[in-house]
Amino acid sequence: MARIRKVEIRNFRALRSLDWYPNEGINCLIGPGDSGKSSILDAIDLCLGARRNLAIVDTDFFELDVTKDICITLTLGELPDSLKNIEAYGEYLRGFNASTMTIEDEPRKGLETVLTVRLTVQADLEPEWSLYSDRTAANDSPRYLAWKDRSALAPARLGNHPSYHLSWARGSVLNRLSAERADINAELIQAARETRIGFGDKATSQLSATLNTVTTTAQSLGVPVGAAATALLDANSVSFGDGAISLHSEDGIPLRGLGTGSSRLLLASLHRAAAEAASIVLVDEIEFGLEPHRLTRLLSSLGAKEEPTPLQVFMTSHSPVALRELSGAQLFVVRPDTPSHQVHRVGSDNDVQSTIRCFPEAFLSRTVIVCEGASEVGLIRGLDDYWTSQGYPSLLADGVSYVDAGGGEPDRCFYRGRAFQKLGYRVAVVQDNDKAPTAAVVNEFTSAGGYLLAWQHSRALEDELFASLPAEAVAALIARALELNPEDRIDQHIKTRSEGQMDLATVLDDGVTSQYSPNCRALLGASSRIRKAGWFKSITKMEGVARDIVGPHLDNADSSLKDPICHLFEWAHRNG
Numbered sequence: 001m002a003r004i005r006k007v008e009i010r011n012f013r014a015l016r017s018l019d020w021y022p023n024e025g026i027n028c029l030i031g032p033g034d035s036g037k038s039s040i041l042d043a044i045d046l047c048l049g050a051r052r053n054l055a056i057v058d059t060d061f062f063e064l065d066v067t068k069d070i071c072i073t074l075t076l077g078e079l080p081d082s083l084k085n086i087e088a089y090g091e092y093l094r095g096f097n098a099s100t101m102t103i104e105d106e107p108r109k110g111l112e113t114v115l116t117v118r119l120t121v122q123a124d125l126e127p128e129w130s131l132y133s134d135r136t137a138a139n140d141s142p143r144y145l146a147w148k149d150r151s152a153l154a155p156a157r158l159g160n161h162p163s164y165h166l167s168w169a170r171g172s173v174l175n176r177l178s179a180e181r182a183d184i185n186a187e188l189i190q191a192a193r194e195t196r197i198g199f200g201d202k203a204t205s206q207l208s209a210t211l212n213t214v215t216t217t218a219q220s221l222g223v224p225v226g227a228a229a230t231a232l233l234d235a236n237s238v239s240f241g242d243g244a245i246s247l248h249s250e251d252g253i254p255l256r257g258l259g260t261g262s263s264r265l266l267l268a269s270l271h272r273a274a275a276e277a278a279s280i281v282l283v284d285e286i287e288f289g290l291e292p293h294r295l296t297r298l299l300s301s302l303g304a305k306e307e308p309t310p311l312q313v314f315m316t317s318h319s320p321v322a323l324r325e326l327s328g329a330q331l332f333v334v335r336p337d338t339p340s341h342q343v344h345r346v347g348s349d350n351d352v353q354s355t356i357r358c359f360p361e362a363f364l365s366r367t368v369i370v371c372e373g374a375s376e377v378g379l380i381r382g383l384d385d386y387w388t389s390q391g392y393p394s395l396l397a398d399g400v401s402y403v404d405a406g407g408g409e410p411d412r413c414f415y416r417g418r419a420f421q422k423l424g425y426r427v428a429v430v431q432d433n434d435k436a437p438t439a440a441v442v443n444e445f446t447s448a449g450g451y452l453l454a455w456q457h458s459r460a461l462e463d464e465l466f467a468s469l470p471a472e473a474v475a476a477l478i479a480r481a482l483e484l485n486p487e488d489r490i491d492q493h494i495k496t497r498s499e500g501q502m503d504l505a506t507v508l509d510d511g512v513t514s515q516y517s518p519n520c521r522a523l524l525g526a527s528s529r530i531r532k533a534g535w536f537k538s539i540t541k542m543e544g545v546a547r548d549i550v551g552p553h554l555d556n557a558d559s560s561l562k563d564p565i566c567h568l569f570e571w572a573h574r575n576g
Contacts, residue, residue: 001080001279002153003312004044005096005114006103008073009341011062013039017340021101025309026302026330028286029316029343030323032366032399035334036341037316041282044314047072047119047129048280050147050154054127070121073132075103076153077114083149084113092116092131092143105134117145117153155280155314260289265298280312287319299325323360328352333363335424344423352419359403366399367426367572370417373407375461376430378539382546383554383565393573400572404539410437414445421448428453428568432460453568456560462536463525465550468561471515473553474524478507480545481528481535490535493527 009018014036029037046054058064076083077096083089095104095111107113116132129150130142145153214229281302287295303309304326317323323331331346346352346363355362362368371377380395380402388394403420405413414437417427428451431437436458446452455464466474481490491504502523510520528535536542554562 001078002076002083003078004074004280005077005098005112006073006075006101007040007044008071008075009040009043010071011065011068012043012070012072013060013062014336015039015043015341016062018343019340020332020343022312022314022332023330025306025312026299026304026326027312027314028322028326028331029314029334030318030331030363031334032364033318035336037334038284040334040343041284041314041316043072044074044280045155045157045282046127047074047117048150048153048155050151054121056121056125056127058125060121066123069123070119072119073116074118075114075116077112079113079115080152082152083115088146089115089131089143091136092133094133153280155282157282158286261291261294265290265294265301279310281314283313283315286315286317287322292321295319295321296325304330318364320360320364323356323363326356328356331356331363333423333425337424342424346423347419349419351416355403355416355419359401362401362403362420362425363423365401365425367428368401368403368417368420369428369430369568369572370403370405370413370420371430372405372410372413372432373537374404374539375534375537375542376432377402377404378536378542378544379461379546379550380430380568381539382543382548383551383569385543385547386551387569395569395572398573410435411441413437414441414450417445417450418448421445421450427451428571430568433458434460434463451568451571453564455564460525460529461542462529462534463522464561465545466516466521466525466528467518468558469550469553470556471511473549473557474516474521475511476549476553477528477545478511478524480549484541485535489533490527493530493533493535494523496530497527498523 003024004022007018007020007022009015011017014034018036018040020040029040031037056070058066061070062068075094075096084093086093092115093107094114094116095107096102096114097104097111103114103116104111118130118132120128120130128142130144136143211229215227218224218229283302286298290298299305299322302313303311315322328346328348333344333346335342335344346356369380371380384395403416405416410431413429413431417429420427426449427445429445431452431454433455442452455461457467459467465477469477478490487504494507495503502520507516507520507524510516514520516524529537536545550557554565
């Protein structure tokens with residue numbers, strides 16, 4: 001059945017202009033709130049939905065400017081034979097080149113035959129659905145899709161109120177599953193007769209006083225009511241149709257009473273079974289009402305892991321679980337750029353895919369701080385906790401997230417940072433300076449607007465902390481290291497790095513006599529970051545160090561530590 005090849009939206013809600021070529025299968029729209037994700041789904045629904053009218057208001061126009069028409073244009077491929085009928089739609093059939101992502105106005109060999117459907121709303125708020133092609137655009141009378149074809153194209157929407165689809169109402173998924181129809185007329189007529197009689201027997205005794213008054217009054221006026229007026233159901237006031245039949249459990253409980261998550265799971269599978277009749281599904285906030293394991297099941301029901309995909313699905317999500325279950329090729333970041341909205345495919349490069357698996361929250365934020373390792377992540381988190389406790393706004397509140405690049409070669413942070421930059425994120429890199437990254441890689445990142453925090457004098461993070469914090473903070477770092485690690489390990493690390501010249505006791509004495517000399521501080525920094533045995537080498541450990549020690553003493557620290565940290569936080573908050 002039909003698939004959407006191109007989406008074009010003009011002047012609809014927050015979308016001034018958007019052009020997008022979606023996937024054949026799963027299209028999950030992500031990004032910060034108010035970026036227009038739900039409006040894209042609504043636009044598709046309004047353009048393709050089988051409806052004769054719309055409740056459009058002035059606020060549906062971009063910036064309330066009703067002088068600029070709302071125009072939603074969808075180009076459809078994989079057309080059924082009925083929509084490729086030359087006699088009916090020949091003037092409007094066009095060609096789509098999948099390799100170049102272009103539409104040609106004349107179909108030809110080598111191109112997919114497509115049809116373009118357009119919804120236009122002007123200042124009078126009257127919607128007009130029509131077909132479009134360049135060669136017919138000047139015609140005075142637009143051509144419309146036959147109602148039967150519009151009904152066949154209508155997308156299925158999994159919303160928060162699924163009772164419509166759990167009955168045999170017109171256009172429901174149950175009606176699309178097969179051509180079967182229950183012959184209910186005779187049964188309903190008989191049921192109505194029996195109900196009228198049964199109700200009358202009970203109502204007469206309960207309403208006897210009123211009925212006696214009516215009878216007496218009517219007879220005195222000569223109004224013919226017979227020997228006595230009765231109370232029966234008025235069959236004309238009750239209408240029955242296909243929607244009167246709905247799904248029930250074996251115990252007779254209506255399935256419309258299912259929870260939101262259960263309803264969505266059931267309907268997703270039913271829509272898949274009915275894919276030949278309606279192959280486009282819309283789901284806003286797909287995680288709504290679902291536990292993580294059931295969300296995974298729902299995505300599987302929609303064909304997220306299958307090739308070819310049974311449905312074309314347009315969904316929005318703010319769930320890290322959903323992102324982990326999908327590939328980067330199925331994710332699209334929506335950006336409200338000027339002058340037009342952009343929809344960026346996340347892609348499936350190794351760096352991107354691994355980041356999705358490990359840090360999906362980053363793709364749901366506005367700003368990303370890529371940290372060389374766990375210690376840097378812990379430092380930023382701990383400082384944010386400290387400043388939040390002092391009454392300052394949190395980075396999280398400004399839509400900032402963190403990514404751990406996992407250490408290793410020094411260019412890795414910048415590769416991951418560039419991947420986010422290409423998707424429209426604001427990106428900072430927090431990098432040790434003990435191993436120099438490639439200058440060209442750094443320049444590419446910063447030239448694209450990236451923010452770089454790197455410690456001075458070829459220092460790693462631990463070197464900078466021990467070198468720049470005041471003496472009382474250094475003493476607190478040593479005390480914290482002894483809390484987190486065996487004392488003999490700390491002592492051995494100091495002996496190893498000093499080649500036996502100093503030990504823990506010597507370091508503590510130096511703190512008493514000279515408040516930690518530069519040589520002692522350098523030794524502590526080197527000793528604390530022995531690979532795989534670092535004193536603070538984890539997010540949790542460094543987070544506590546930053547919150548309890550670095551934050552409270554930062555104002556008295558050397559500028560080589562204080563200034564880069566403060567500038568990073570100012571940058572993150574300024575445009576968070």
